Amino acid sequence: MKLPRPSRVAAVFALTAIAAATGTLAAPKVKPTVADAEKFLSATEARFANEYENNVRAQWIGANFITDDTETIAAYFGEKALAAQGEAALAARRYNGLKLKDDAARKLKLLQLTLMLSNPKERADYASKQAALSGAYGKAKYCPSESKDACLALGDLEKTLATSRDPAKLKDAWTGWHQQAPTYKQTYIDYVALSNKGAREMGFADTGALWRSQYDMKPEQFAAEMERMWQQVKPLYDSLHTYTRLKLRQNYGAAVVPASGPVPAHLFGNMWSQNWEHIYPLLKPATGTSSFDLSKVLVERKTSAKEMSQYAERFYTSLGMQKLPESFWLRSLLTKPHDRDVVCHASAWSLDRLDDVRMKMCITRTAEDFKIIHHELGHIYYFLAYKKQPILFQTGANDGFHEAIGDTVALSMTPSYYQQLGFMDKAPEANADIGELLQVALSKVAFLPFAYSVDKWRWDVYAGKIKPDDYDKTWWQLREQYMGVSRPAPMAAGGFDAGAKYHVAADVPYARYFLAHLLQFQLHRSLCAEAGYTGPLHRCSIYGSQKAGAKLQSLLEMGASKPWQEALKAATGEDKIDGTALLDYFAPLKTWLDEQNKQLAAVEVRK
Numbered sequence: 099m100k101l102p103r104p105s106r107v108a109a110v111f112a113l114t115a116i117a118a119a120t121g122t123l124a125a126p127k128v129k130p131t132v133a134d135a136e137k138f139l140s141a142t143e144a145r146f147a148n149e150y151e152n153n154v155r156a157q158w159i160g161a162n163f164i165t166d167d168t169e170t171i172a173a174y175f176g177e178k179a180l181a182a183q184g185e186a187a188l189a190a191r192r193y194n195g196l197k198l199k200d201d202a203a204r205k206l207k208l209l210q211l212t213l214m215l216s217n218p219k220e221r222a223d224y225a226s227k228q229a230a231l232s233g234a235y236g237k238a239k240y241c242p243s244e245s246k247d248a249c250l251a252l253g254d255l256e257k258t259l260a261t262s263r264d265p266a267k268l269k270d271a272w273t274g275w276h277q278q279a280p281t282y283k284q285t286y287i288d289y290v291a292l293s294n295k296g297a298r299e300m301g302f303a304d305t306g307a308l309w310r311s312q313y314d315m316k317p318e319q320f321a322a323e324m325e326r327m328w329q330q331v332k333p334l335y336d337s338l339h340t341y342t343r344l345k346l347r348q349n350y351g352a353a354v355v356p357a358s359g360p361v362p363a364h365l366f367g368n369m370w371s372q373n374w375e376h377i378y379p380l381l382k383p384a385t386g387t388s389s390f391d392l393s394k395v396l397v398e399r400k401t402s403a404k405e406m407s408q409y410a411e412r413f414y415t416s417l418g419m420q421k422l423p424e425s426f427w428l429r430s431l432l433t434k435p436h437d438r439d440v441v442c443h444a445s446a447w448s449l450d451r452l453d454d455v456r457m458k459m460c461i462t463r464t465a466e467d468f469k470i471i472h473h474e475l476g477h478i479y480y481f482l483a484y485k486k487q488p489i490l491f492q493t494g495a496n497d498g499f500h501e502a503i504g505d506t507v508a509l510s511m512t513p514s515y516y517q518q519l520g521f522m523d524k525a526p527e528a529n530a531d532i533g534e535l536l537q538v539a540l541s542k543v544a545f546l547p548f549a550y551s552v553d554k555w556r557w558d559v560y561a562g563k564i565k566p567d568d569y570d571k572t573w574w575q576l577r578e579q580y581m582g583v584s585r586p587a588p589m590a591a592g593g594f595d596a597g598a599k600y601h602v603a604a605d606v607p608y609a610r611y612f613l614a615h616l617l618q619f620q621l622h623r624s625l626c627a628e629a630g631y632t633g634p635l636h637r638c639s640i641y642g643s644q645k646a647g648a649k650l651q652s653l654l655e656m657g658a659s660k661p662w663q664e665a666l667k668a669a670t671g672e673d674k675i676d677g678t679a680l681l682d683y684f685a686p687l688k689t690w691l692d693e694q695n696k697q698l699a700a701v702e703v704r705k
């Protein structure tokens with residue numbers, strides 16, 4: 099396990115929050131018994147529970163008030179946590195091979211899926227580099243002119259990417275953000291080396307192998323599973339990419355968008371080209387589309403960040419889940435402060451593994467943020483549901499589940515749901531379906547190769563197959579190969595484009611989001627069936643279904659107490675994360691896209 103970070107689950111925080119373990123863990127000479135193992139586990143759990151909060155509070159403060167002091171404090175507690183988790187992991191090894199009860203065996207295994215740096219100086223270095231990277235990303239700005247007042251934060255630049263249709267402005271915002279990452283490239287290089295050392299001390303080939311070992315299967319099997327899933331969904335992505343290229347060519351012209359080969363990354367409405375929903379207006383079908391625009395409604399009504407969050411809470415309570423504790427509203431950060439630097443990247447936290455749950459997000463009045471709030475509350479309701487599990491099971495069935503819950507709920511934000519909220523006057527015509535499916539695909543399908551390639555890159559970085567001098571070259575090779583997007587400007591010497599993505603700078607694994615994007619469609623399908631719904635999946639909303647809610651809640655309450663395959667089986671009847679539910683959901687769109695692509699290609703040929 100690693101240092102606590104946003105949206106990480108309680109047990110992850112817990113594992114990292116323990117202070118230096120005491121000598122009580124020192125190995126006795128005689129061969130340990132099952133009773134010894136059980137005693138060790140309960141002592142370790144008690145210690146984790148005891149010491150959980152200090153580290154999380156230090157990390158919370160570090161992310162909410164970025165200063166040199168808070169960074170030092172975050173690093174201080176981070177180091178303590180690392181020391182303790184490493185010591186517990188090492189001590190746990192002693193009990194391997196004993197015939198333990200299932201729960202105890204699972205706890206012992208989970209305890210050892212972590213890195214361990216035995217050298218205190220290296221540990222301190224690792225923790226301080228981690229805090230520094232997170233802080234550097236959080237406070238980074240692009241200053242196009244000398245005046246400091248004119249500096250632009252990521253949020254400003256993202257807004258330009260989302261709304262401007264001027265290729266020069268888009269390119270400037272894109273390159274402006276990407277040129278700040280080289281300032282922390284060397285820190286990242288050193289951090290990777292330390293991380294690998296820690297993984298190797300625990301017997302993993304490297305940190306990438308450690309990450310791939312966290313899925314109740316062999317690391318090489320997990321890599322093969324990721325490739326299998328990608329191959330399932332690739333044809334749908336290819337259809338969407340072809341269509342998007344053709345429409346972008348119509349809008350920007352052949353000089354900006356080539357007829358073949360990768361498309362420049364600054365034209366997709368998003369800093370990382372990972373979510374294309376903002377270019378829907380350029381892509382929408384010529385007829386039969388709904389004029390409903392959620393962002394516009396939120397702006398017109400001046401819906402506040404708190405009100406947006408309350409709508410999301412209401413979705414969960416409509417499923418029979420509890421109201422959020424009062425402290426959530428008092429202690430969360432919902433809007434960007436003007437007087438200090440914060441890590442704006444949205445995250446959910448459990449401060450005490452009980453009811454002190456919080457969200458940290460710089461909410462704006464957009465449909466995108468409305469969905470992200472639902473995503474974050476998915477994490478929060480997971481925290482609240484598994485708080486009764488033993489601390490080592492207080493986490494998601496796997497990390498993809500943790501990322502999938504809120505997105506599953508957000509898939510139910512259909513026109514009929516918006517009508518119930520009073521956001522939409524009347525139901526759209528049935529022939530508006532394609533436009534709606536296209537909008538969802540622009541965020542869910544467009545995302546898939548991005549999510550896959552981020553960790554493909556990192557796995558090779560951690561394995562030493564990619565050297566620092568080749569970071570950018572390989573990053574763009576992968577982005578061209580999987581996503582079909584290219585760098586809008588030539589690569590700069592010493593560049594660090596990967597580091598311009600939060601999860602690389604903050605070292606949060608990314609395969610989880612790829613899993614979540616398939617899993618959420620499996621969960622949606624199964625919850626819709628539970629709610630008694632039988633129509634097309636994209637029109638199903640589980641809003642108000644206590645039956646679907648109970649099913650979801652029982653998945654959440656399991657935490658990580660069982661291998662994820664069992665949790666999935668109980669929730670959906672399936673035991674694999676799989677692309678077929680996603681393909682089912684988008685089947686009408688796939689047919690439509692292929693038809694459009696034929697027609698548009700014929701027009702291109704005639705030109």
Ligand code: X8Z
Pocket residue numbers: 104105443444445470473611
């Ligand atoms: O990081 C997030 C969440 C917090 S766990 C806002 N997401 C990924 C990203 O922004 O890159 C959600 C979707 C993918």
Ligand code: ZN
Pocket residue numbers: 105473474477500501
């Ligand atoms: Zn998340």
